Each structure stands twice: as structure tokens, then as C-alpha cells.
Amino acid sequence: MEKDKVPQDEGITGGVTREVQYAVDKDGKYVKTFSKGWEPKNIVNELAWEDIQEQVDEADEKIKAGKASPIMHFMAKNQMNVTLLADYVELSKWKVKRHLKPKAFKKLKSEQLDKYAKVFNISVNELVNFKPE
Amino acid sequence: MKLDFEHIPAGHCENGVISSLLRYHGLNLSEAMIFGIGSGYFFAYMPFVKVNGIPLASFRPVPGMIFARAAKRLGIKMKKQTFRKQPKRAMDELDKVLEKKLPVGVQTGVYHLSYFPPAYRFHFNAHNLTVFGKENGTYHISDPVMEYPTTLTHQELKKARFAKGPLSPNGKMYYPIDIPEDIELKPAILKGIKQTCDWMLTIPVPLFGVKGIRYLSKRVRKWPDKLGARKAASYLAQLVRMLEEIGTGGAGFRFIYAAFLQEVSEVFDDPRYFEISKEMTNIGDKWRKFSSLAAQTCKGRSSDPDGYNTVANLMLEIADDEERFFTELKKLISDAGK
Numbered sequence: 001m002e003k004d005k006v007p008q009d010e011g012i013t014g015g016v017t018r019e020v021q022y023a024v025d026k027d028g029k030y031v032k033t034f035s036k037g038w039e040p041k042n043i044v045n046e047l048a049w050e051d052i053q054e055q056v057d058e059a060d061e062k063i064k065a066g067k068a069s070p071i072m073h074f075m076a077k078n079q080m081n082v083t084l085l086a087d088y089v090e091l092s093k094w095k096v097k098r099h100l101k102p103k104a105f106k107k108l109k110s111e112q113l114d115k116y117a118k119v120f121n122i123s124v125n126e127l128v129n130f131k132p133e
Numbered sequence: 134m135k136l137d138f139e140h141i142p143a144g145h146c147e148n149g150v151i152s153s154l155l156r157y158h159g160l161n162l163s164e165a166m167i168f169g170i171g172s173g174y175f176f177a178y179m180p181f182v183k184v185n186g187i188p189l190a191s192f193r194p195v196p197g198m199i200f201a202r203a204a205k206r207l208g209i210k211m212k213k214q215t216f217r218k219q220p221k222r223a224m225d226e227l228d229k230v231l232e233k234k235l236p237v238g239v240q241t242g243v244y245h246l247s248y249f250p251p252a253y254r255f256h257f258n259a260h261n262l263t264v265f266g267k268e269n270g271t272y273h274i275s276d277p278v279m280e281y282p283t284t285l286t287h288q289e290l291k292k293a294r295f296a297k298g299p300l301s302p303n304g305k306m307y308y309p310i311d312i313p314e315d316i317e318l319k320p321a322i323l324k325g326i327k328q329t330c331d332w333m334l335t336i337p338v339p340l341f342g343v344k345g346i347r348y349l350s351k352r353v354r355k356w357p358d359k360l361g362a363r364k365a366a367s368y369l370a371q372l373v374r375m376l377e378e379i380g381t382g383g384a385g386f387r388f389i390y391a392a393f394l395q396e397v398s399e400v401f402d403d404p405r406y407f408e409i410s411k412e413m414t415n416i417g418d419k420w421r422k423f424s425s426l427a428a429q430t431c432k433g434r435s436s437d438p439d440g441y442n443t444v445a446n447l448m449l450e451i452a453d454d455e456e457r458f459f460t461e462l463k464k465l466i467s468d469a470g471k
Binding site: 021024041051079087088 | 142143144165185244248249250251252253255256277278279280281297298301366367369370371373374377378382383384388389391392395407410411414417418421424425427428429431432434
């Protein structure tokens with residue numbers, strides 16, 4: 001790629017930073033240049049976030065139908081599956097799976113709720129009172 | 134306390150961190166040079182490893198390997214420490230080393246790095262950055278992927294160093310403790326190139342090197358039929374992200390490698406490496422074309438197989454180009470060895 005053709009399509013960098021892009025100058029020598037972004041990258045990144053949002057929406061449907069606890073919403077929102085969440089809250093996978101059910105969730109002790117809330121970076125209140133839109 | 138440390142933005146975090154750590158100790162080797170000596174160029178398709186439920190395609194060897202190989206080939210000794218389930222000790226140790234006026238490389242999870250644009254923040258645990266100071270409980274951070282130096286609070290850094298999941302860093306930190314006076318660049322370069330040629334051409338498993346690109350090409354063709362339009366688009370999107378997103382310098386490290394070959398040309402005073410680097414640039418440009426076409430195909434998640442066939446064909450063309458390229462490069466270094 002040539003230096004003057006390095007794309008500058010603002011997108012995922014969100015004006016926060018620019019990325020290093022290797023490109024050749026007029027003499028054919030490599031230089032490090034900065035790029036604000038590139039449209040194909042923005043497209044595929046957006047698709048990845050769409051997939052995450054889809055998981056959140058699915059979780060919310062289940063919560064509305066009374067089939068899942070609020071933990072499922074925040075798990076999806078934080079891009080986690082049961083394995084990763086279990087790792088973070090330091091509980092076994094089967095326990096986390098149980099806490100995804102509304103019945104077991106209601107019986108959770110405050111210290112366990114606290115653990116989940118901390119991992120999700122929210123208050124216990126937000127977790128317990130979560131209602132999908 | 135803030136060390137007099139130069140923040141150098143880089144294409145790739147691992148090579149960027151090691152390059153600037155060495156620079157602090159007076160050894161000037163570019164990111165591209167570390168990448169080349171550490172045989173960073175690669176292709177692997179690993180259907181048995183899933184990221185976000187999608188089989189992993191990687192344009193580099195496993196994290197940590199480039200850097201380990203480069204250090205070994207250059208005779209540089211690094212101190213490496215991990216702290217399983219001991220976050221307090223991990224932070225105390227970091228402070229101790231900083232007090233000795235040594236900048237420290239640490240492995241972190243991207244998800245917890247608050248200074249990143251939100252769109253970057255996925256659960257990827259093999260991100261590297263340099264800590265080069267601490268003032269009032271805030272750490273000075275040089276993250277090669279960022280344009281400027283930044284900071285993290287004690288709490289944030291601790292969280293990032295103890296991210297959970299695949300490739301969890303367990304507080305890993307590292308810094309050079311012994312750098313030879315006279316670095317022998319030439320043999321290190323030749324070893325690095327030779328391994329890359331071998332790994333790209335001769336691993337007897339169809340998932341690696343140019344064979345891996347051809348294998349994946351076959352799979353890509355089948356995706357819309359096998360997975361349905363929606364999932365096929367997610368798969369293809371992830372492949373493009375592996376090529377282009379944070380840390381490849383564009384086109385799955387192919388441009389960084391071309392830059393490396395230009396430096397090799399100077400070290401050996403041999404214009405043939407400069408010439409061959411142009412071919413690598415062409416390969417990089419083709420991967421960029423792949424990314425561009427693939428992104429257009431994903432967009433809108435159409436089930437039209439034509440888009441998938443077009444990019445699959447382009448992959449076969451690139452595999453042929455890479456095979457020819459590394460066969461030539463291998464000949465070139467066997468000449469230099471004589």
C-alpha cells in the first residue's frame with residue numbers, strides 16, 4: 001500500500017486514537033503512518049457488535065418470558081458465556097447455570113449477588129431490579 | 134515517579150512492547166525487525182479452537198512465541214513472572230521493579246482497558262503494554278496500539294492483568310535483564326527467515342501455512358450453504374477482523390514483514406531483499422483486497438454464494454503467491470548462508 005492511499009475512514013477508533021499502518025513512500029521505502037480507520041474494518045467490527053446485541057436481545061426475551069434471571073442479560077452484555085462468567089465469579093459452571101434460572105436467582109445470598117454485580121460493574125440494586133425494555 | 138520512556142506507536146502490541154523496552158536499554162531494533170527475527174509471519178486455521186463460537190484463523194503464531202524466539206535468537210535474557218491468583222503480589226512486584234527504574238511489559242485483557250475506544254473492547258487476553266511509572270496510585274502506560282501514552286488506575290490495571298478466560302495473563306510481567314554488548318543480527322535474521330519459510334511451506338498438516346490458506350478457502354466456499362446467511366457473515370467478518378483489527382499493521386502482518394525485508398536488505402547490503410519485499414507488498418495488497426471484498430459480502434448478510442466464491446478464489450491466488458514467495462526467499466537465504 002502507498003502512503004498517500006492509507007485510508008482515513010473514521011469509525012471504530014471513535015476519534016480516540018489512530019492506528020499504525022505500514023505503507024511505502026515515494027521511493028518505495030516502508031514508513032509507519034497513521035490511519036483513522038478503514039471502512040471494511042468498520043463494517044466487520046459492527047457485525048461483531050450486532051452478534052453481541054443479538055445475544056442480549058435473546059436473553060431479554062427469555063427474561064420477559066420468566067425463563068431466565070437478569071444475570072443472563074448482563075452475561076450477554078459483557079460478551080460472556082457460562083464458562084467465562086463462572087471463571088470471573090469463581091463459581092462452578094453448574095452453579096452459574098442454576099443462577100440463570102429465576103427461581104435460584106431469587107434465593108441468592110447478598111454476597112453472591114455482590115460478586116456478580118462487581119464482575120458486571122453495576123450495583124446489586126441494578127442487577128436485582130433489572131427489567132428488559 | 135515517571136521513567137524517561139519513549140512511547141512508540143506500533144502495528145502490533147507484542148513486538149511494539151519488546152522493541153520499546155529494548156530501546157530504553159539502548160538497543161534500537163524496530164518492531165518489524167523483532168517480528169521478522171521472531172518468525173511472526175504465519176497462517177493457521179484451527180477449527181478446534183473457537184473464538185466467540187467461531188473457528189480461529191490466525192495470521193501469527195501463538196501469543197508470546199514471536200517474542201520468546203526473538204529474545205533467544207538475539208541472546209537477550211528476560212525476566213518473566215506470573216502470579217496465579219495473587220493479584221496483590223503481582224502489583225507489589227510491578228511496583229518494586231518500577232522503583233528500580235525499569236519499565237515493565239505486562240500482559241493484559243483488552244476488555245478491561247478503559248482507554249480503548251469501546252468498539253475495541255472484546256475479551257482478548259494476550260494484549261501487551263508497557264508500564265513506565267506510577268504517580269499517586271495511577272500507572273503510566275505505553276500501549277503500542279495507542280497513538281499517545283495513557284494511564285490506568287491501580288484497580289484497572291489489576292483487573293486487566295487478571296482477566297479471565299482463554300490465554301488469561303495471570304499477572305504476567307517481563308523485562309530484559311541481560312542484553313549482549315554486541316548483538317549478532319545476521320544469524321538471528323537468517324534463523325528467523327528460515328523458520329518462517331519452513332512453517333509456511335512444509336508443516337505436514339493441512340491447517341498451517343499456505344496449505345492452511347487453501348484449506349480455509351474450501352471452507353469459506355461452503356459457509357453460506359452450511360451455516361446460513363447470518364452465521365456465514367459472522368464467520369467471514371471474524372476472519373477479516375483477524376487480518377485487520379488492532380495489531381496487525383494491516384493485511385495480517387504482511388506489510389510489517391515487507392518492512393522487515395527492507396531492513397534486512399540494509400543489514401546484508403543486498404538489494405535482492407529489497408526487491409523481494411515488493412512481492413510481499415503485493416501479497417499484502419491482495420489481502421487488503423480480500424478484506425475489502427469480504428466486508429462487502431458480510432454487509433447486509435446476504436446469502437448470495439457469489440461473494441463467498443469470489444473471496445475463496447482470491448485466497449487460492451494468495452496461497453499460490455505466498456508459496457512462490459517463500460520458495461524464493463528460502464533460496465535467497467541459502468545463498469546468504471554460504
